Amino acid sequence: MPMLPDWPTYLGAPQTRGRLRSVPEDFEVEEQFDVEFSLDGEFDWLWVEKRGNNTEYVARRIADLAGVSLKAVTYSGLKDRHALTRQWFCVHLPGKQGRDWDGITEVSGDSFWRVERWGRHRQKLRPGSHRANRFVIRLREVVGDRDDIDRRLKMLCAGYPNYFGEQRFGHDGANIEQCRAWFEGESKPQRFQRSIYLSSARSYLFNEVLALRLQAGTWLSPLEGELYSLRDSGSVFAAEPDEGIAKRIAEGDIHPSGPLFGKVARHSVTAEVDALEQSVFAAHKTLCDGLLRHGMKMERRSLRVIPKELCWQWLSDDQLQLQFSLPSGCFATALVREFINA
Known part of the structure; x- marks a missing residue:
């Protein structure tokens, strides 16, 4: 039985159905990141296309x-395995001239990754450095009311709930x-797994707060x-x-924010918002206590995300293609769930 709650949608449960990721090429993601190489330094930056990895x-x-x-290898963001993605990687090679990455390709069955271009740089690539991701998404076997899909997509141009996607x-x-299980002392995950679990816990608490405000009709209403x-x-x-x-919220200039849970920061919510968030934290005490023990600090994330240049076209009677950009850290699947069951 699925453990995740069925968090509410902004536009109500869609009645149409379709298939997402029939093949990796149905879900394309490309980092939006302008890089000007210094042509010297200690870092090789690699622009990599990958499929199935x-x-x-x-x-x-x-x-x-x-x-x-x-x-010694860094990257700005994690990209989906079941997708065709393009992103930057960075290799620290101090005191070396770097290596020749031209033509580097590895193929295993239907999966591959390859270096499409590269350059030498003085600066290290750090997590979260890219400004946005560009998506091309194709939905197949779409069944339902096409007019309803078009109506919902037009509304989503103005923004949608900034949920973390289920892949998180x-x-x-x-x-x-x-x-x-880790927080309760029942397991001891490896280092890489720990960072994934900490991120998942904070994302879960954020989604719970956003869902509560969505149900109350206050996710875009300024509260005390x-x-x-x-x-x-x-x-x-x-x-x-x-x-x-x-007015600024209505115009999309600002958004109410939700918690990425941790130790109280210099800027904190108060009054009505604090009471609402504390009610969620109290319901998930094990997660909150564990996050505090592991040194997480409170951060904020907008409750709404507005896609840029959202456009769509019907490729056939049952195939729909979307193109849009999202700020880094925002999930395309959270948009998809607003207009179709996929």
Whole structure:
């Protein structure tokens, strides 16, 4: 039985159905990241296209080929395994001239990864450095009301709930189950797994808060004690919930924010928002206590995300293609679940 809750949607449960990721090419993701190489330094940056491999696996193979430890290889974001993706990797090679990465390709069955271009740089690639991801998504075997899909997509151009996608939580929410077992002393995960579990726990708590506000009709309503997130920047600020704030929310300039749980930060929610979030934390005490023990610090994430340049076209009677960009860390699957059961 799936462990994850069926978190509510903004537009109500869609009645149409379709297939997502029939093949990896149905889900294309490309990092939006402008790089100007210094042509010297200690770092090789590699632009990699991959299919059927996760980011961690490719990082390990790059480390092997470069003759360095996995710690010497970095990337900005994790990309889906069941997709066709393009992203940057970085290899630290101090005191070396780098290696020739031209033509590096590895194929295993239907999976592959290859270096499409590369360059030398003085700067290290750090997590979360890319500004956005560009998506091309194809849905097959679509059955239902095409007019309803078009209506929903037009509404989603103005934004949708910024849920973490189900892939963050593992198959049927297994990451959350394993995280609880770890926090309760029933297991001892490896280092890489620990970071995944910590991230999954914070994402789960955020989704719970967002779901509660969505059900209450306050996810886009300014409440007392709110911290607001600036569109695209992630910076937060406090302000009284007046007409000016409501207008900026309506225009998409700012969004109410939700918690990425951890130790209380310098800027904190108060009053009505604090009471609401504390009710969620109290219901998931095991996760919260574990996150505090492992040194997590409270951060904020916008409750809404607005896709850029969202457009769509019907390739045939039962195939729909979408194109859009999202800020890094936001999930395309959270958009898809608003207009179709896939």
